[in-house]
Amino acid sequence: MISSPYLLYLGSATDDLSVKTAIGVAAWRPELCIGEFQSEGCTVTLNLPRMDFEQAAAAGVQTVVLGVTNAGGVMNPQLIEHILEAIRAGLNVASGLHQRLRTHPTIAKEAALKGVELHDLRHPPEDLGVGTGVPRRGLRMLTVGSDCSVGKMYATLAIEREMHSRNIKANFRATGQTGILIAQSGIAVDAVVADFISGAAERLSPARDDDGWDLIEGQGSLFHPSFAGVSLGLLHGSQPDAIVLCHAPERPHMRGIASRALPSLQDCLNANLEAGRLTNPDIVAAGVAVNTSRLDPEQRQRCFDSIEDLLNLPCEDPVATGVKKITDNLIKCVDKSKAA
């Protein structure tokens, strides 16, 4: 569990892309974020109160979130100095960098001295085990993708928000670093040992006996040749009652591989349902979430219409239109008696 409230560390960032983790956390959990920290030269702001570490501690901040991506994921000397200042101010530190906080001798020593927590978000727990696929109780939805980075986290969070607005119990289950900061817990499934992918997903969404939902953030795509193993293990371990397919319609090719076309949405949906039946024979598709940020309103509507015609499922853009229809269908199509 990562303690809030957060101070979002922006370093000396000069573009939004390098602070996209911080932007995601501030967008989905504004109530967790009470300040931002900028180094010299930083031109990005989240319009939060600017604080140094002492001020942040005085304001009640619990954790400094390193919401920056560095080339190579390595900590530079200025960042290390700032981390040490934060620790000395009594703040926990959460990092999405590849280089670990906990194995940096000075950082680890100072943290132990001050009794603060270090969270290496890319480094999963070391006591994971293999999955079993044994059926468990509870209602679960997993987002799946036609590709990487097509809005699976946003779609999952939008469904959680929609369910909460209807007073339905629902928990976002995070599988990537931004998601983990938003949920204040989770497992970076792409970083677990390969044997433990489905086991990590089972740990992440354990059996539940209330009538609430676990809404699980998907990763990768069954059709991405780099990451499909992660996607399949996550699908098997999540044992979802329903999947929501996420798609970016303007994508010219699979992310990072210029030679590879995207799958057809029908093939993608069918492959996920077929594979998902291994651990949940009753799995259904509940809807399609599309990132239409590059389309004008008319193009957007045509995109929705054509996908709805093709797949006979509600299609929405979580950001532009919300996910009311997808959520309606998700609730309708999953047999509620299962949780009873």
Place this chain on the structure above:
Amino acid sequence: MISSPYLLYLGSATDDLSVKTAIGVAAWRPELCIGEFQSEGCTVTLNLPRMDFEQAAAAGVQTVVLGVTNAGGVMNPQLIEHILEAIRAGLNVASGLHQRLRTHPTIAKEAALKGVELHDLRHPPEDLGVGTGVPRRGLRMLTVGSDCSVGKMYATLAIEREMHSRNIKANFRATGQTGILIAQSGIAVDAVVADFISGAAERLSPARDDDGWDLIEGQGSLFHPSFAGVSLGLLHGSQPDAIVLCHAPERPHMRGIASRALPSLQDCLNANLEAGRLTNPDIVAAGVAVNTSRLDPEQRQRCFDSIEDLLNLPCEDPVATGVKKITDNLIKCVDKSKAA
């Protein structure tokens, strides 16, 4: 590269199962194994000359192979003492235990002092990257399974042996610890970081421009809910021209999961071909390798006949009958022009 010849360390084993790694290496690479080491109480033998470490070094042994499985994969004090003795005799050490040789302070220090190599077979290289799925040259076969532990390594090695007997260039590519000792190289794909499964498979079977085959040892099963992610990443990364399905007909349920039935062979084959088309659209099934060790000759023949009728593919037992028909079909059904 693990240097040979080997001294097979049997410890104080009292049953064959606990030394199955050593048995596998001795069975498939007798020419690599020139001695065995037994501690007090050991009742198992591979009928190799018994040697202590000094004698082994004098006989030309390069590497001591810890062919034992301990409860928990941890080194006990006697094993540590033996490892240190081996190092002091100038021998490399290869271990399939979970606990690493290289992070044990005394072992690491002695090895550095003596200039010998430590091989932790369960711990893959740390410089792996993500796979790309970009087509590469060469002929590749991957064994796939209806379940875990159905003889994929044996089938792969039997095909290599059959090809060598026909003067066809072929290399066994190892993905598990016993296989790595047999091949003297390889990657334990179930232990890589999840994001790098297909990347590990690409590293393992790089493009080749001769007309030889890479014969890749499969892992797990697309139908095993614990390990399917590994199997899928290995399938995508291997980019095989052909698969050989491996099966253990007497298996009552999926290994380790009493509640789960095995898939039908037809479903299993189809799922592997369908998923394999992502990185090799021309993938074909070449045969079925069955472990019939528990069947009498008449039952064995009935088993072969029924599978051949069902799948229209040659079916053999790599140990009991050899793999001539499977190899014939493998060579025939893969378009040789591809490698030209």
